[in-house]
Amino acid sequence: MTDATPAGLNTDGIAAWIAGLDIGAQGDLAYERIGNGKSNLTYLVSDDAGRRWVLRRPPLGTLLASAHDVAREFRILSALQNTAVPVPRTIALTDDPAVTDAPLVLMSHVDGVVLDDPSVAADVPEDRRRTVGVEMPTTLGRIHAVDLEATGLIDLASHKPYAARQIKRWSAQWEQSKTREVPVLERLAAALTEHAPEQTELSLVHGDFHLSNVITGGHGAIVAVVDWELCTLGDPLADVGALLAYWSEASDDTPGFFQVSTLPGFPSRDELVETYARSTGRDTATVRYWHALALWKLSIIAEGVLRRAMADERNRARDGGPTTSLIDGIVARAVATAEDAGIL
Structure with a gap:
């Protein structure tokens, strides 16, 4: 309408x-x-x-x-x-x-389908869901292969270690956007700072790469990547970690931000990592760290979305947006992922 x-x-x-x-x-x-x-x-x-x-x-x-x-x-x-x-x-x-x-x-305007809701994805055949899922890490590889000098993006952001920059920025964002106290987020920030991997590569990083930010064509190919608001320069594996943070699986104990990827046909998180490693040749040994950092960051982003919706109802998304219960679930996943990675 x-x-x-x-x-x-x-x-x-x-x-x-x-x-x-x-x-x-x-x-x-x-x-x-x-x-x-x-x-x-x-x-x-x-x-x-x-x-x-x-x-x-x-x-x-x-x-x-x-x-x-x-x-x-x-x-x-x-x-x-x-x-x-x-x-x-x-x-x-x-x-x-x-x-x-x-x-x-x-x-x-780019013609295509955005799989941003389970009801939309349910109408897509399982084999096409599979294709979309495989295209996600492959498309990330294309983003990370962008020539920063040739595109004029070499000065887009700082070249200093990405993890430290992210932790500093989003800790400050939390202080400005929180609607309540969540002490475990501070513990996570400290652990993520202590265990940050050495940065050995600098690439373009989308910063918010998930199913809601890609437009898919009739055969499942990704025809456009949108929402570059959080794009920066940093460690390419940070984008893989963010994709995993948004990629819920049906067996997850706590709810994720999006549930589309829980439908049959979509690959698992492990398969996403394997596809990225195979298509780019990169070592993905530190991906669990970046997964934990992305979940920590996602919980802060979600809190900011909640705050904006509380301040002005016109900012509320079609699905109503995150609740404190959903955010608490993301925090729980961040803690579990950090513990699994041995950093908490």
């Missing part, structure tokens, strides 16, 4: 902006909130001729410093246009106050 008065959009200003871009927009524009994203807000924009584009803006309300930077996301997507990484085509960026109260990014 089309949203006639979409939250956070000055539709008159945006219509004038898009008209000036000479991209063939005809007649009135309609806007619809899409995706199950819990951070930046994403809208489908369509015109009277049936053409479609995608618009992104930061969440509504008070935001944490340096978070939800869509202008930075626009830079990354633009740099990846002619690489092996499948991404939408970037069209324009504006922060003109006559158009918007926050930066806006306009990009192409």
Whole structure:
């Protein structure tokens, strides 16, 4: 259903902006909130001729410093246009106050299916689910193979050890976004700091790579990777750990953030790691550390999503977003994974 008065959009200003871009927009524009994203807000924009584009803006309300930077996301997507990484085509960026109260990014609409809900994935044949699952670590390998110099992304972020940077940043984010005290997160941060592996490689890191952030084609191939908000430079295995953190299995004792991967056909977490190692040739010996760090970070991200939804209901995702019970489950998985890795 089309949203006639979409939250956070000055539709008159945006219509004038898009008209000036000479991209063939005809007649009135309609806007619809899409995706199950819990951070930046994403809208489908369509015109009277049936053409479609995608618009992104930061969440509504008070935001944490340096978070939800869509202008930075626009830079990354633009740099990846002619690489092996499948991404939408970037069209324009504006922060003109006559158009918007926050930066806006306009990009192409990519046809395909996002497996962001079990009801959607249930309609996909098991063999195609398998293909999508195998494509996930293979696509990560393409991201990690990006030439940072050639794309101009070599200065995107610090080159200092990634684990230390992540622990420092997300510990600070926790202090600013928490809705309650969870002492075990501080214990985890200390253990992760103590056992951080030596960084021997620097690559582009997506930072939030999971099923909700990829668009799949008819045969299960990944036709676009989206939501580059957390992209940075760091250890490529950190992305593998993040994929595992989001990848729930039916046998898990505690609930995960997403349950799509529990359906039959999707590969196991071990198979994801094996596929990544085989397709890239990388040693994955430290992946359990990165899995634990990703779960710790995910619990902090989820707490921030909960805080934003509590502050402004318009930021709430389609599925309602995380609850304290779900976040506690993620924390429990982080502890168990850290213990299994011998770091707690």
